[in-house]
Amino acid sequence: MTAPQAGSEVPDRLKTGLRRAFSRPPGYRNVFVWLVTGMLRNRRGLVGALLAAWFNLPLAVLLGGIGLVVGGVAGYIGGAIGGNSTADSWFSDVPVLGSMLSSALLQSGGILGLLVGAGAGALGGFLFGLLVPWIAVAAVSPFEGLGRFLAQLVVAFLCGALYTLYGIATESWTLRISGARKPSRRETALIGPILEDCANRMGLTSTPPLLMLDDREPNAYAATRHIMVTKGFLDEFDYAREPLAGVLCHELTHWRNADAVSSHFIRGVALPLYITYNICSWLLQITRGTAQFIVMMMTWPVTVSIKYGVMPMQASGSRAAEYLADQGAVYAGYRDGLRQVLARFRGSFDGARNGWEESVLSTHPPSELRLEAIEEPGVEYPLPDADNPAVPMPVIVTSSLARD
Helix, strand or coil, rough: CCCCCHHHHHHHHHHHHHHHHHHCCCCCHHHHHHHHHHHHHHHHHHHHHHHHHHHHHHHHHHHHHHHHHHHHHHHHHHHHHHHHHHHHHHHCCCHHHHHHHHHHHHHHHHHHHHHHHHHHHHHCCCCCCCCHHHHHHHHHCCHHHHHHHHHHHHHHHHHHHHHHHHHHHCCCHHHHHHCCCCCHHHHHHHHHHHHHHHHHHHHCCCCCEEEECCCCCCCCECCCEEEEEHHHHHCCCCCCCHHHHHHHHHHHHHHHHHHHHHHHHHHHHCHHHHHHHHHHHHHHHCCCCHEEEEHHHHHHHHHHHHHHHHHHHHHHHHHHHHHHHCCCCCHCCEEEEEEEHHHCCCCCCCCCCCCCHHHHHCHHHHHHHHHHHHCCCCCCCCCCCCCCCCCCCCCCCCCCCCCC
16 A cells, blocks of 8 residues: 655645635635626726726826815905906996905905816816826827736736735635634533524525623624624624624625625725825824924825825725615514614714714714615604614713812
């Protein structure tokens, strides 16, 4: 009997490792179909990433800002001069009223010119930065312009694909160094059967590995190949089955739809801009005073492109994915369980700090609208919600009387 060759074991181990690293949800014919489906799922976010990182958006923002200032100043001066000359020609013969109207037209003409000039300058500068470089190349040679355009697309998609493959292949390692761990025997006995039941109800023939996070914040996450539940979530609902099943169905839908693959790909496409943005943020944190102002003036086009270009469009697609994932819990028969979770956490899941982040950059829709979307037809759901009892606001009793 011949002993197995050492060299043959290495390819077998490599194949097994690759198969495990790129294990896909059921329903996809092969890994390629799974990856492409996930990459193209959030089209709005993908368009934003392409424009921002590869098609001159920071340059357009910079020239738009310059046009805003230059156009506003020129418009104010032109409007003020025009208003003053109009007043002189129309009301020069009226002693008191003429001087009053002259002053009013001088100010109103300047303000009107400022608004028109700023708007026209910003729009003109933005379009100039976005389109003129491509028009200039196409004017020399249309084929060269088309070739550069296609080359930009190929490089962008290659960058996104490599980043996605890297993120999927290293996911287990990345999650574990960030604090995720395999569940204990008791946690497996509690969550494992519920996860299997959810998968069976949803028609899934397999489930992703379960990981636990020893975090007191109640939450659950779906990655490309794993589902994570925090200890805080189990404690928040006293280890009850219904809310846990509702959330697991929600996360299984994310996993099945390859939403995490989409997030990886969009970030990979915009990776050059994200790297620049992170460097800019780091420089703003370590500088103070004049140096910080200089850094801000040099880097603001990148910041604007990320915060007002890439992130809003990606967040818009993510909110649509959240509504769809909620329907996964409804389909599996755990509508009430998910309602308990959404009613309990009526605040933003993203920890937004202001109105812009809460409304535009939030990756999750408002919980009240999510509750409305999963309501059973013909059933009344009056406020206050029974799953979310009102919490009395703490009151500090003080006295205005002077102490002895």
